[in-house]
Amino acid sequence: MSTLPDPAQHRKVDHAIEPLIYRRWSPRALSGEAITDEEMLTLFEAARWAPSTYNEQEWHFLYARRDTPQWPAFFGLLMKDNQTWCQHAAMLVVILSHKVFSKNGKPNPVHLFDCGSAFENLALQGTAMGLVVHGMAGFDFERARRELQVPDDYDIAAMFAVGRPGDPEQLPEKLRQMEVPSDRRPVQQSIQEGRLSETLTLNPTTGGYENHHHHSGNSRGAAACKHQRAAHELCPSARGGERTLSDSKA
Structure with a gap:
């Protein structure tokens, strides 16, 4: 066994x-x-x-x-x-x-x-x-x-x-094939000191979000950042593949 x-x-x-x-x-x-x-x-x-x-x-x-x-x-x-x-x-x-x-x-x-x-x-x-x-x-x-x-x-x-x-x-x-304990992204990809003033993009390798600086005074950049985060939240495919209801926790 x-x-x-x-x-x-x-x-x-x-x-x-x-x-x-x-x-x-x-x-x-x-x-x-x-x-x-x-x-x-x-x-x-x-x-x-x-x-x-x-x-x-x-x-x-x-x-x-x-x-x-x-x-x-x-x-x-x-x-x-x-x-x-x-x-x-x-x-x-x-x-x-x-x-x-x-x-x-x-x-x-x-x-x-x-x-x-x-x-x-x-x-x-x-x-x-x-x-x-x-x-x-x-x-x-x-x-x-x-x-x-x-x-x-x-x-x-x-x-x-x-x-x-x-x-x-x-x-x-x-x-x-899935019966293996899953890893986690590095803690640095889940934390940030101060306000969220950076664009987050999904790393398909780690499954985590990475920070990319933009000028904090650029309102168009801030709007784009907000739009991109919303897209990741609302569209599963933007996170690297659709998550079905049969998915479960690791």
């Missing part, structure tokens, strides 16, 4: 961080074994302690475990490519995010940011426990809202699968 790759053999950090952070990745090879009630609650306990604005704790998790009456409804939300490997998951989860403040009903502009923090806590806890936690965008959002009876004041943020590591050799060839 083949085992999952070791992230430490595929990732090299440029600055010393906690190993748990770079050991976290998103395999697809799952064994089909169940997780215990205590393991499930431990994952959600980790999410519980995420930071949130005014301690709103905007996240809400809807879950279905294998071989339960809830499983078919959750599994049916997934795109076909994700169903291929998620059939061996122990649990599927839909993350909801409350869009408004509970105290006054006003829009909360950072609700998704806070939910992302909760998921990262859960994913890191899963790594520490030797479990697979794999986030996904590849599912039918509208069907999820309809079939899971999600009210309008909640956003559907994402789905994720949880399970025990499996044998990568059991994956279809296309997915087997």
Whole structure:
């Protein structure tokens, strides 16, 4: 039986961080074994302690475990490519995010940011426990809202699968080739001191954005910079290829 790759053999950090952070990745090879009630609650306990604005704790998790009456409804939300490997998951989860403040009903502009923090806590806890936690965008959002009876004041943020590591050799060839921890662009490509006064262009090799200086007093250049960033955000092909709904997190 083949085992999952070791992230430490595929990732090299440029600055010393906690190993748990770079050991976290998103395999697809799952064994089909169940997780215990205590393991499930431990994952959600980790999410519980995420930071949130005014301690709103905007996240809400809807879950279905294998071989339960809830499983078919959750599994049916997934795109076909994700169903291929998620059939061996122990649990599927839909993350909801409350869009408004509970105290006054006003829009909360950072609700998704806070939910992302909760998921990262859960994913890191899963790594520490030797479990697979794999986030996904590849599912039918509208069907999820309809079939899971999600009210309008909640956003559907994402789905994720949880399970025990499996044998990568059991994956279809296309997915087997992807079963390697992905790298990250250098930190310098994600940060900038001061205001954003440069044009960002996508490097197709690294997948990151690179800075190219222009004169800060040139209004036409600033407008072009803004237009280019908007094009990258709105047009997936401008980022080096269209991202399908079956894409998932690494």
